[in-house]
Amino acid sequence: MSLKVFGAQLYGISNKDYWEPQLNKISRILDEDIKEKLKMRCDALDNEEKQMFLDCACFFIGDKKTSAIVTWDGSGWSGLHGWERLLSKCLVELDDYVCIRMHDHLKDLGREIAIQQSPYRLWSPQQSPQQIIIADNEAQRIVIRGIMAITAGSTIEVEFPRCSQGGELIVNTSRGEDCGLTPNSLGLKFFQVTGNYYNQVIGDKSRELVWLRWFHHGQRNLHSLSSLKNLRVLELNEELWANKHHLEELWQTDSTGPVLLRELVIYGCSKVEGFPKSIGCLINLKKIVLSYGSKMKSLPESFCLFQSLEHLELLVCVKLSSLPSSFGNLRNLRHLDLSGCTELSVLPDSFKKLILLGHLCLEGCSTLTLESNLFVNITKIEYLNLEGCMLKVFPRHITNQVNLTVLSVDGTSGLREIPTNISQPGKLQKFYVGSELLTSLPTTLGDFSCLTALRILINTPS
Structure with a gap:
């Protein structure tokens, strides 16, 4: 039916300048009948699988499937089984680089669902926790699963509610009352942020974080992240040539970092001289990526304790x-x-x-x-x-x-x-x-x- 309607709209018109904008417009329109059928496919999923589908729609498009699976495991779900279910139902797919892809109609449907029900997902810089809390002020506890505060290459920061000295997020509900919500009360599992906003808003209070991507962090070390006991995926991306603080060490030799970490990805680590000897204590690590480690001369012997390590990239480490x-x-x-x-x-x-x-x-x-x-x-x-x-x-x-x-x-x-x-x-x-x-x-x-x-x-x- 949709093909007939759209075909009739273009039938008999040979002007290419007319066709191109119309096709672009049609591609963005999800016919209600198609939309309902897609929604029925989503409704047939159990709760865990549905949450994984929503994560893909909001957060994981363009990421490796391994990152998604270990994140779901860290949420207490069966990540691999859920992924295989989504794949078998053609709700997700993989490209040639083993990155997650999803049809635009499915992505749009997933995001429409995600913004309407708890746990909420914020995937755009134009969204904020305050909007969610105002829209759902009858809920006893607001649960926000993830906040993608910025997109890659962007310098836009999400506009959060103000933050108290104790670390609570202070929001004004539609009833005119101030409400303090700690990051843990938000149930935050995903966080993508830029600059120093992590310390200003979340700090070390977000013990439930499973996935953290931090752009242009400007930190000399990662000592503050050691308290994230449930963190599974950590990705840091700093401006290589910017005149600012750069990462110089991961953490102190006598500390171990996030002990459950599965993936450690650091882009632009030009001042990191090497891995601490305690790196071998992170026995769950499966993936390490470190690029532009221009000061790193060697790896500690403890590095070879990683019996679980499957993926290793040491890129442009010119002194190794x-x-x-x-x-x-x-x-x-x-x-x-x-x-x-x-x-x-x-x-x-x-x-x-x-x-x-x-x-x-x-x-x-x-x-x-x-x-x-x-x-x-x-x-x-x-x-x-x-x-x-x-x-x-x-x-x-x-x-x-x-x-x-x-x-x-x-x-x-x-x-x-x-x-x-x-x-x-x-x-x-x-x-x-x-x-x-x-x-x-x-x-x-x-x-x-x-x-x-x-x-x-x-x-x-x-």
């Missing part, structure tokens, strides 16, 4: 010259990115123990020399980027990588030849190759009969 000898103890590591670590010259022998590694990026590690038998035990690689490494001999056993889909050895220094059996991996789709000393390619690369959608991008001297 070595990894701990026990680095191979990270037995569950599946994703490793050391891009731009230009002083890293060798990998420890224990590296061969990382048998679950599926994604390895060493791009730009210009002084790194790889052993020819590096991949003797590592057989699950899907993505391998050795671009710019000191690769004099093509690593043996790469042909054992039966799951390999992307391989780059472009710009490698010293590489003279490619092995003749390089075309054996059955799933290889992209092969980037190039070296100043490479003058020819094996003739077997001309036989693509065993390869699926292979693309070879050759960069050889003219």
Whole structure:
């Protein structure tokens, strides 16, 4: 029915300038019949699944699914089961980067529901807790699950009610009465904020916080976050070149930080000299991302106590010259990115123990020399980027990588030849190759009969 109505509106009109704005307008209109059917699908969810759906609509679009799952686990729900239910019902989807996506109609419906019932979710800088409290002044306890005070790249801060010296949020209800609500009484689980507003409004009183994203925080350390005992996801993003305070240390050596933390993501940590020795006490960590750690020279041996760590990115750590000898103890590591670590010259022998590694990026590690038998035990690689490494001999056993889909050895220094059996991996789709000393390619690369959608991008001297 909707297609007939919209088609009749455009039928017989050939003017492109008319069609484009009409199509944009139609795409934003959710037919009541379609809307009702979508709502029926949401109503069929149990309460936990419905809350997860609303979280996705308000907070998680564009984020990794792992962040959503650990956050739901931290809320006392079965995160993985709920995610699989949403996925099976086509209420959410994943893009090529394993980030959460949702159809605009579903997103709009979810946000419409979220603004009408407790626990409330505030996803826009134009919303504020005061609006919710005024609209729902009959409730005995206002529960706000999350506040996205700003969006990425924005400097807009949400306009909160005034804050008392004791940390309560003071709001004026429609009855003309002042009402003090502590952050805990709000039930806050999500908080995205910019600048120093975290300390001004929430401080260390928000013990229930599960997910915190803090832009341009201007903190020298994270000592104040140690009290967030239920925090599972922490993301900090500071202005790298701004003339202001920068993060210099995570927390003191004798303290442990948020003990239940699952994901630690820090972008723009140019003054952090390294991880504290107590980092190994965060035994639940699954993901660590640290970028532009230009002062970090090494990792403590305690770093290798992370038996649960699956995802590690140390990006543009230009003074990192070595990894701990026990680095191979990270037995569950599946994703490793050391891009731009230009002083890293060798990998420890224990590296061969990382048998679950599926994604390895060493791009730009210009002084790194790889052993020819590096991949003797590592057989699950899907993505391998050795671009710019000191690769004099093509690593043996790469042909054992039966799951390999992307391989780059472009710009490698010293590489003279490619092995003749390089075309054996059955799933290889992209092969980037190039070296100043490479003058020819094996003739077997001309036989693509065993390869699926292979693309070879050759960069050889003219």
